[in-house]
Amino acid sequence: MKFEDLYLKGLDRKVNPAVSASDLNEETVNIEIDEYVFTDDIINNLYEILRNIRENHGNHTGIWINGYYGSGKSHFLKYVDYCLSPKYGAKALSRLREAVAERKPMELNVEPGEMDDLIRWYTTRATVDTVMFNIGTVHDANSGENEVFTQVFWNQFNGMRGLNAEHLAMAQFLEKPLADDGKYEEFLDYVKEQGYDWKRNIHRFSGSKLDLALKMAAAVDPSLSTDVIRERIKNNDVNISVESFANELKEYLDHKNNPNYRLLFLVDEISQFIDNRQNVLLQLQEVVSRVCEVCASQVWFACTAQQDLSEVLDNCNIQKTSENYGKIMGRFEVRPSLQGTNPEYITQKRILEKKGEVEIMLKKLYEKDKVKLDAQFILPTSYNSYRNADDFANYYPFVPYQFQLIMKVLDSFVNMNYVDKQVKGNERSLINITFSIARDTAGMEMGQFISFDRFFGAMFQGSMQHLGQRALSNARAALDQVKDEKRDFYQRVVYVLFMVCNLAEEDKLQFSATIDNIVTLLMTKIDDSKAAIKSDVAEVLTYLMNKAVIRKVKTDSGGEVYEFYTEEESKVAQIISNQHVDSNTYSDELYKIFFKHFGEPGNKEPFGTRSFSVGAMIEGRNYLVNNADVYVDFVTTADTDSPEQYALNNPANHLAFFLFPQLQDNQDLKTQFLEYCRVQKFAREPALSEERQRTKQIFQDRAKERYDQEICPQFQHILDTCKVISGQNVLSESEIGMVKAKERYKRALQVHLSLVYNQAKLIDIKKVPQTNADLTQRILRPVQPQMLDLPLTTAEKRVKDVLDRSPHDNTVADLVRIFSKVPYGWSDLATIDVLNELVRRHLYALSYNNNPDVSREEIARNIVRDATRFTIEPAKAISQEVLNAFVESWKQIFNVMTVLGSNDSAELYHNCKENEHSALKKQLEAYRKLSKTLGDEPFAPVVNEATKLLESWSAIRDQQKFFETVIAAREHASALMDRCKSIATFYNDQKDNYLSLYHFLDDNRDNFAFLTPEQQSSVESLKQVKSDEEPWKSLPSYLKIMRTLRGQLAERKQQLVEEIRKNYGRVFDELEAYAMKMGVVRSAFADRDRTIAQKVDSNNFYALQLAADTSKFYASQMEKISAAIPQKPIEEGSNGYPEAPTGGTFVSEPDPGTRSRPVPLKVVHLSVHSSRPICSEDDIDHYLQDLKQQLLKELNTNKGKGIIIN
Secondary structure, three states: OEHHHOEOOOOOOOOOOOOOOOOOOHHHHHHHHHOOOOOHHHHHHHHHHHHHHHHOOOOOOEEEEEOOOOOOHHHHHHHHHHHHOOOOHHHHHHHHHHHHHHOOOOOOOOOHHHHHHHHHHHHHOOEEEEEEEEHHHHOOOOOOHHHHHHHHHHHHHHHHOOOOOOOHHHHHHHHHHHHHOOOHHHHHHHHHHOOOOOOOOHHHHOOOOHHHHHHHHHHHOOOOOHHHHHHHHHOOOOOOOHHHHHHHHHHHHHHHOOOOEEEEEEEEOHHHHHOOOHHHHHHHHHHHHHHHHHHOOOEEEEEEEOOOHHHHHHHOOOOOOOHHHHHHHHHOOEOOEOOOOOHHHHHHHHHHOEOHHHHHHHHHHHHHHHHHHHHHOOOOOOOOOOOOHHHHHHHOOOOHHHHHHHHHHHHHHHHOOOEOOOOOOOHHHHHHHHHHHHHHOOOOEEOEOOOHHHHHOHHHHHOEOHHHHHHHHHHHHHHOOOOHHHHHHHHHHHHHHHHHHOOOHHHHHHOOOOHHHHHHHOOOEOOOOHHHHHHHHHHHHHHHHHOOOEEEEEOOOOOEEEEEOOOOHHHHHHHHHOOOOOHHHHHHHHHHHHHHHOOOOOOEEEEOOEEEEEEEEEOOEEEOOOOOOEEEEEEOOOOOOOHHHHHOOOOOOEEEEEOHHHHHOOHHHHHHHHHHHHHHHHHOOOOOOHHHHHHHHHHHHHHHHHHHHHHHHHHHHHHHHOEEEEOOEEOOHHHHOOOOHHHHHHHHHHHHHHHHOOOHHHOOOOOOOOOHHHHHHHHOOOOOHHHHHOOOOHHHHHHHHHHHHOOOOEEHHHHHHHHHOOOOOOOHHHHHHHHHHHHHOOOEEEEEOOEOOOOHHHHHHHOOOOHHHEEEEEOOOOOHHHHHHHHHHHHHHHOOOOOOOOOOHHHHHHHHHHOOOOHHHHHHHHHHHHHHHHOOOOOHHHHHHHHHHHHHHHOOOOHHHHHHHHHHOHHHHHHHHHHHHHHHHHHHHHHHHHHHHHHHHHHOOOHHHHOOHHHHHHHHHHHHHHHOOOHHHOHHHHHHHHHHHHHHHHHHHHHHHHHHHHHHHHHHHHHHHHHHHOOOOHHHOOOHHHHHHHHHOOOOHHHHHHHOOOHHHHHHHHHHHHHOOOOOOOOOOOOOOOOOOOOOEEEOOOOOOOOOOOOOEEEEOOOOOOOOOOOOHHHHHHHHHHHHHHHHHHHHHOOOOEEEEO
């Protein structure tokens, strides 16, 4: 019997190990239902999902299905869909019922009766619609993250109910109205008749062909408002909110009107889509929550993910203690997991399940050959052969250990980037490989076994990445040299070795590449001689070792295992010995040793008030920084071994660790170090292959071991005991102490800096500013009078001496540069702080950009950044009498009680003129705003004058001139400020009343003409407010006049309104009477109330006066009534002409030939004006004859119509 005859299911079928949520092909669906494997967990999970959907209680309508990649999540999700499908539900649920019935009691969380009851509900009572999709393939990448789930769910919901699933606006504004009118299917047919596929071309129809789409829709459903629809689609005017979507679903459910109806969204791979985007996850929670609230648990959301929900929450940085954590977990209370799914069991059921008669045969074979089987498959402890007859029948022709081992191999190869990441040790990969092997071995005979090398077949090799191919290339090259008759066996050994040798390290401990394990992996028959196979394997192993493909390694227990290596490994030692180590490589490796021992010191060292740049010199090469303040030399070669002799020529700023005397006597250390450098030089060369890289690492590891255990300790001892030289001084042990490593380096460098910068400690580091903010604070301190009498500090004297000796003015940058050098070494902030103290004592003054009147704020803000623009000059004094007079003037002008800085001219100038909070700045800003607000008010010139005065003061840069100008303007300025204060008070308190006078005058400019002469004299009195320079004095009187005039205007308006109402009332009475007589409906002409309301709706009296004239209105309405006269028979006795209404004169002649319709009337306007006076009866006849000619002309022009003279 051949292998292909063993299996219950044929090998020519489609297996579909990778299930796609979107693949709903009929054949695929049947395969996925027929071959679905029910484990206990899967049955329990399916039952929980189906039960929760049915029970429909609570507010937890989210289902979170998690499982690792390839664990069958998509297949599980689709099976849920099949169970709920009207088409496939009976079949899927029947298979589920059978699976429950096959289990023993207590194995499941559900009894058969419970499952039957659940299935009965779904098949006889429930109506379920499902919407299944992969979120990664259907979402619109251009949509915003804040609405992505809402839009996707809405689109897919539309697709489920027959609308398009791609353009939401088109679905909501065109397709849905068509569907609501019962016209949608007719519309689709009509579009098809026109030669279009609606859904395939939906984006074109929503864009360039929108007009065509609306035209076709209107042809099917003329009631559509296509103009409105067009604008809403063009503007994409859809409110894509969770609330709108929930209401849309509720409307759909209400239409269903079925408490047993359920709608289920099935979303595949949602965790990959969410990734770590917290806002997207929270949006999902919001959708599920709100839909549940609105739709009363009739709508469910089932999602698959590679992580459980808590992991996704953690990835999105949502803490367990947060409110959102509890909300999300609460929305997805149903959380089935497929993590525990057994890939081997599923593979058995889907691929290896045997025919009934074959199972009996195999069990007999096992009982017969059990001893032989146990002897042939001797495996490491954690790997299994056949445990019993059932096991044999289930796995044959495979061996159980193979599935466990191949999954570890696949995981390891993925981690090493040997194969594609999708080829992982999971259910999907195992099914794929097993089915591939089963098909390849279909022709083998029963009694044989599938050996492990088969797993490295075409499918496995086809997934190999470039890195994996390279790792195997040397072995393949060796195989090419093997004779044809042996090559197949050699290749099998190589494949087995390659898989086992590349297991993860922890797995190698369980299944190592020993010769016995290799023999077991190659077994194909029960009766094979293991000894013969072992001999053949040994031959192959020897050949591979000779070809430098593998190497034999001794284990700690004395055993032998084999490992792959490249042919280049044997050449590496010679390559390394020929490496030339240049001086840079040599010094670089020394640098690593020295600086690691000294704690990786940086290129800055703090001392005194600043940090000094530190360079390092090794073998003549510079490290850390160029042009450093001080250097640390590690002297490994010298012309003398005497520290004192070496110190004679050592630069003053160089600190030398004198290693040379000890190093020259330790030749072994130098040799080992040179060998280590050669390995490092070789390691930096690019690897030509994976094998070269691994070989290189082996030598690196050996060199590293020697480096850690021998080389570094010896160098560290020398560094801790060698002499240290600072400039020309050999430091004593008392100066450095007995400290070692980084403490020794730190101590030596501090001593060195104290010798080089011996004036650094003149600055008290506790008082010196550490930051620009500290310096700013010290510059802005007020000057205390007693400070001027204090003696100068030593640091201040040094700065003063430098400034006094300088033949020219210095910039701050010059001073900073002088005191940053030897022997001072002061920080920039320290030097500027000392200078500031001299300025505060009035010994020196600063000018900025040649401006001597620089404020303290400006100094504080710019002195560090623009030190080159600040010039230091001797200070100029202003007398105290001037300062006192200024202070008194300032208090009077601005009405302040105190003025800060009265003892310091610079501080006083700054506080009064430059400070943003000074009275000058505040008042000037206030008057500018007030001046702008006042505009051309009659009292605005006073404020403008005050503004110009304060602006002139602000422009004075000379302190003395500023003080004297204010003193001279004291009385005038004080009076001007008082007047401005009065104006400001008036405008702030009475602005609304004042402006109301202006508004009243402007609003009624035309209406005043309708008042009596006496009333108009009051208008003239009120107009005087616009030129009044002191309106606050007469404001109550102005307001009184305005109130009187307002009442008078109201009375006049009422008279005009009453006239309009009277005139139009009379006209409408006539129009309505005429319309009634002629049988014209009332709606044919203007509405009485609306027309009168429009005519009186004006505050302009001229407009009201004009509105009282009804002539034109009357004529236009008569024409409307005439045009609307209905065609109907005339009552017996009528001559066919209505009597003329009283609003005009009716003139017509009867036409006996016309009796079908009353003759309409036309309103005409006759010229009744006479240019000649009427003085006699002849004049009257002449006037009437003229009117007659006009009437005849109108009758001839309007044949068949009567006329009305207006």
